[in-house]
Amino acid sequence: MRIHAEELLTFLAVAEANGVGAGAQVLKRSQPAVSERLRTLQAAVGEPLYQRAGRGIRLTAAGESLLPCARRLRESLDAVENWSARRHALQEGSLRIAASNTVANYFLMEHLARFRGRYPGVQLQLKTGPLTDNLPLSAWDLLFTEEQIGGGSLPQHMEQTAWREDELVAILPRDHPWVREGRQWVRWEEVLAEPIVWREVHSGIRRRVEAAIACAGLRARYSVEVTGVEALRDAVAAGLGIGFASVEALDKVRWPLASLRLEPPRGLFWTLYLIRPRADFRSRAVRAFLELLAADG
Known part of the structure; x- marks a missing residue:
């Protein structure tokens, strides 16, 4: 099953916010929409990425392993956005x-x-x-x-x-x-x-x-x-x-x-x-x- 960038970025926001609800606020999306993306990502990975722990979450071993990849993806996307902005302003090209x-x-x-x-x-x-x-x-x-x-x-x-x-x-x-x-x-x-x-x-x-x-x-x-x-x-x-x-x-x-x-x-x-x-x-x-x-x- 193909993994999409939006799902990884959603997982990253939830992991860094330490909760599905908190992650939804960061992403400015509804909590059900965030939960659906997480379910789709976990289905593609084939194992759980986090567990609920009180009011927050705790990443599983798979989640901890995936976290650096998600961060590198965010950095790459930020670099692409910066590149696009520079080309829009004709600062490069x-x-x-x-x-x-x-x-x-x-x-x-x-x-x-x-x-x-x-x-x-x-x-x-x-x-x-x-x-x-x-x-x-x-x-x-x-x-x-x-x-x-x-x-x-x-x-x-x-x-x-x-x-x-x-x-x-x-x-x-x-x-x-x-x-x-x-x-x-x-x-x-x-x-x-x-x-x-x-x-x-x-x-x-x-x-x-x-x-x-x-x-x-x-x-x-x-x-x-x-x-x-x-x-x-x-x-x-x-x-x-x-x-x-x-x-x-x-x-x-x-x-x-x-x-x-x-x-x-x-x-x-x-x-x-x-x-x-x-x-x-x-x-x-x-x-x-x-x-x-x-x-x-």
Whole structure:
């Protein structure tokens, strides 16, 4: 017969109060209800756990042997309640985020810093780099991507939504003739006549630019390829060619570079995506971070 925690806690209260009636008062339950639980527990154990002694009780050998187990159960349950209270208050927990380098460095860090300041007990884990096809999506609480992932690749408990839109621009040295002419934009035909510094293959910015060039009926040229935003900046500043970057990223750093709009007059834009658990599957840490993102705009 299975023994339930409520029965053991009832026995513990009666044993420590030295009486069924006194134990019922501690538990704030009726004495018949307490007696019924004790009978059920004794039936499961298969022998008596206490005997009446005057107005109180005296534990049998079996009862004395069971008492430490009941106390350890109470301690464990108290620890679980304390753990739950700490997670409710976000005094502990974890938040696992995967993001591309560009998104992590220029779109997420200030939000993560604010979250950390507000909830220092929550452990943050941030994976940066290319979000390749073999990345286990379900191993992360939130994923920030530079491209939309096919719905068939998403775990059933997760959803994908457009997070924010940003403009992509050409970046070039400040002494470039176009900059000295005071130009504000440049056409693809002009861009493709120049050497180009490309990001790595998995870069969302690179893929968006390649798609725009193909849509214009043109063919991209590949002369220089670098890995990472910093390498792109240094290569363009050194005069190796024209690069492409996010306007919001440029707003947050002081690069010795100029920028020109693409696809005039509308400009070239890209969308960043957020993969998150569906509402019923979000931890408190995930909900708190999403609320912070929404509040920060």
